[in-house]
Amino acid sequence: MSTGAPQTGVPSIVDPEAPATLAGDAAVRVLGLRKQFGDRVAVEGLDLEVPRGQVFGLLGPNGSGKTTTIRMLCGLLEPSAGTAVVAGRDVVRDPEGVRRSIGYMSQRYGLYDDLTVAENLRFYAEVYGLRGDARRDRIEEQLTTLGLDVRRDQLAGTLSGGWKQRLALGCATSHHPHILFLDEPTAGVDPAARRTFWETIHRLARDGTTVLVTTHYMDEAARCERLAFLSRGHLIGVGTPDEVTRQFGQPTIEDVFIMLQHRDEAAE
Amino acid sequence: MNPWRALRTAAFWPMLWKEFVQMRRDRLTLAMMTMIPAGQLMLFGYAIQTDVRHVPLVVLDESRSAESRLLAEALENTDVFRRVGEADDAAEVRQLIEGGAATAALIVPPDYHRRIARGLPAEAQLIVDAADPQASGAALSASQLAAQARGAAITVARLRGPPVPPPVDLRVRPWYNPSQRSAIFIVPGVIGIILTLTMTIITSSAIVRERERGTLEQLIVTPIGRTSLMLGKLVPFVVVGYVQMTVVLLLGRLVFDIPIRGALPTLYLLTFPFIVASLGVGLLVSTVARSQAQAMQLSFFFMLPNILLSGYLFPRVAMPEPAQWIGAILPLTFFLKVIRGVLLKGLGFAVLWPELLVLCGFAAGLVVVSVRRFSKTIE
Numbered sequence: 001m002s003t004g005a006p007q008t009g010v011p012s013i014v015d016p017e018a019p020a021t022l023a024g025d026a027a028v029r030v031l032g033l034r035k036q037f038g039d040r041v042a043v044e045g046l047d048l049e050v051p052r053g054q055v056f057g058l059l060g061p062n063g064s065g066k067t068t069t070i071r072m073l074c075g076l077l078e079p080s081a082g083t084a085v086v087a088g089r090d091v092v093r094d095p096e097g098v099r100r101s102i103g104y105m106s107q108r109y110g111l112y113d114d115l116t117v118a119e120n121l122r123f124y125a126e127v128y129g130l131r132g133d134a135r136r137d138r139i140e141e142q143l144t145t146l147g148l149d150v151r152r153d154q155l156a157g158t159l160s161g162g163w164k165q166r167l168a169l170g171c172a173t174s175h176h177p178h179i180l181f182l183d184e185p186t187a188g189v190d191p192a193a194r195r196t197f198w199e200t201i202h203r204l205a206r207d208g209t210t211v212l213v214t215t216h217y218m219d220e221a222a223r224c225e226r227l228a229f230l231s232r233g234h235l236i237g238v239g240t241p242d243e244v245t246r247q248f249g250q251p252t253i254e255d256v257f258i259m260l261q262h263r264d265e266a267a268e
Numbered sequence: 269m270n271p272w273r274a275l276r277t278a279a280f281w282p283m284l285w286k287e288f289v290q291m292r293r294d295r296l297t298l299a300m301m302t303m304i305p306a307g308q309l310m311l312f313g314y315a316i317q318t319d320v321r322h323v324p325l326v327v328l329d330e331s332r333s334a335e336s337r338l339l340a341e342a343l344e345n346t347d348v349f350r351r352v353g354e355a356d357d358a359a360e361v362r363q364l365i366e367g368g369a370a371t372a373a374l375i376v377p378p379d380y381h382r383r384i385a386r387g388l389p390a391e392a393q394l395i396v397d398a399a400d401p402q403a404s405g406a407a408l409s410a411s412q413l414a415a416q417a418r419g420a421a422i423t424v425a426r427l428r429g430p431p432v433p434p435p436v437d438l439r440v441r442p443w444y445n446p447s448q449r450s451a452i453f454i455v456p457g458v459i460g461i462i463l464t465l466t467m468t469i470i471t472s473s474a475i476v477r478e479r480e481r482g483t484l485e486q487l488i489v490t491p492i493g494r495t496s497l498m499l500g501k502l503v504p505f506v507v508v509g510y511v512q513m514t515v516v517l518l519l520g521r522l523v524f525d526i527p528i529r530g531a532l533p534t535l536y537l538l539t540f541p542f543i544v545a546s547l548g549v550g551l552l553v554s555t556v557a558r559s560q561a562q563a564m565q566l567s568f569f570f571m572l573p574n575i576l577l578s579g580y581l582f583p584r585v586a587m588p589e590p591a592q593w594i595g596a597i598l599p600l601t602f603f604l605k606v607i608r609g610v611l612l613k614g615l616g617f618a619v620l621w622p623e624l625l626v627l628c629g630f631a632a633g634l635v636v637v638s639v640r641r642f643s644k645t646i647e
Contacts (some may be wrong), residue, residue, distance in 0.1 A: 044356045074489045099491045110486025115286065126282030127490045171486075 027052045027179050027210035032082035035068050044233045055205045058214045061261040064230040066214040070183050074104045087178045103177035106119025107184040109168035117148050120156050128175035141171045156178030163192025182213040206214040218254040231260050279492040280349050305462045305512045313451045322350040322407035326370035330362050333381035341420045348410035371397045372407050396554040401469020421470045446614045455520040456607045457580040459602050463509050464574050467546030469567040471505045475554035476563045503545050509543050529614030542603040548634025555641040574600045
């Protein structure tokens with residue numbers, strides 16, 4: 001596994017004075033990213049590097065800029081300033097290239113309720129350019145690995161939350177994306193389904209997929225190899241879960257999270 | 269932003285496939301798309317009869333003579349009147365008209381036949397319930413025709429000679445719709461109304477549904493491209509529109525005997541810019557509406573002037589000027605001229621090119637505006 005510069009050693013507290021490195025072959029490299037909606041600045045001066053093949057967690061209270069960041073990286077939002085290079089392509093200059101190499105799954109899942117499980121998979125596989133035997137084989141493979149085979153002809157709208165989530169993951173990964181963006185993928189899903197989901201996520205990462213995930217659940221944060229904490233649009237800490245807790249002098253990630261939330265509320 | 273390139277790129281076809289699978293499965297929309305044309309056709313073709321027939325007529329015959337009976341018969345022979353009964357006095361006439369049992373009353377005074385026999389001008393009275401101006405107008409003109417006919421017959425009898433031609437004889441020839449059936453006027457319009465309905469209401473709510481469900485966002489992060497996305501979403505409705513048009517044409521021909529005097533390929537071709545313009549409206553509605561319910565409401569708001577001011581039901585020349593101006597910015601107004609022109613008059617490009625130009629203008633303008641707005645809203 002290749003690693004970017006800030007990955008090893010002491011807790012890497014983001015220093016705005018230090019020059020951010022864009023070297024190495026990180027999956028995502030962000031430099032000075034900024035997004036403004038009218039008068040409100042949602043994300044400011046964000047520098048971030050996501051190493052290839054890692055499960056990378058983006059954490060922060062509501063309104064901290066997690067979703068805005070992920071949407072900029074996927075090409076759903078145009079940055080107001082700064083650069084973001086995803087899978088080696090600039091999100092502003094080559095959005096098409098970015099879209100071909102990423103998968104995206106939001107908490108809304110983006111499934112067609114009136115299509116069956118197999119039809120949803122087929123549609124997204126075709127949209128990503130899979131045709132003929134390649135498409136058929138890939139759909140069968142996914143139905144098996146995701147355990148959706150027995151439900152292949154069921155309408156997606158009649159699936160329970162956990163199954164919908166698996167199907168959405170299948171739809172977002174039919175083209176073997178280099179990078180998978182997950183925006184609060186486990187919101188409103190029962191614990192058993194969440195566990196299965198995370199097992200799938202780690203399997204994808206082992207196969208070389210970089211996963212960038214936002215979450216509210218602290219047990220999920222602990223499952224990430226690296227974490228980045230956002231607060232009020234700023235990146236305030238990045239490192240392994242252990243490093244982050246040490247950096248903020250808290251016993252657990254949950255304590256870090258609560259501390260940040262209190263700080264945000266006090267600042268408002 | 270080249271639509272032809274988008275058609276050739278692979279991403280367009282899965283979109284098309286998906287739309288048709290969804291359409292097949294969405295029973296309500298499917299029913300709406302197939303039943304509305306048939307329903308509208310029957311409703312407007314049968315129920316809206318602007319040609320007035322069988323106005324209920326009551327007769328108060330105080331003359332009780334052969335002459336008075338001939339006058340009443342002359343009225344009935346126009347087909348506009350249907351005799352529903354006799355009245356014994358003026359009070360009963362009033363009562364029957366007030367109660368709605370009769371819409372018109374013929375009152376023949378006692379001296380009617382005597383005055384005719386003496387060669388004097390005879391008078392009779394026709395009372396009409398003019399609350400409905402359309403019905404009463406028809407009744408008035410029919411009664412005048414009947415009276416003229418009787419007058420001519422009496423004059424001829426009096427002269428006891430060969431019939432004398434009237435000094436001026438204005439012969440009316442109703443072209444294109446000689447029997448003056450309103451179905452022939454209405455049914456081609458139904459096609460225009462249905463196309464407007466499908467392209468605005470059904471298309472806009474289909475797009476808004478994608479946004480509501482989050483699938484639009486999901487599609488934008490795929491390499492599908494905005495043009496393929498929009499074409500894939502809109503082209504199925506063009507197909508639906510043409511199918512609906514064909515259904516209405518077939519039913520109109522079979523049930524209402526609508527003439528098809530022009531060339532059908534010309535009609536289908538001339539319909540295309542109208543469909544594109546209406547799709548533009550649908551796309552525009554989808555960029556403004558936040559929910560499917562809002563899309564429905566907005567589309568209905570757009571439908572209303574289309575039904576009332578385009579010349580679909582009421583002649584535009586009879587409207588006050590502001591209403592005519594509003595009519596002039598509706599694509600349907602021009603499409604109605606096209607479809608009536610082709611079907612009823614057998615016209616082609618040679619005559620209809622100004623309407624074609626206007627429709628193409630509408631199509632280009634609406635597509636540019638709505639596509640730009642749509643691209644912005646999916647950012």
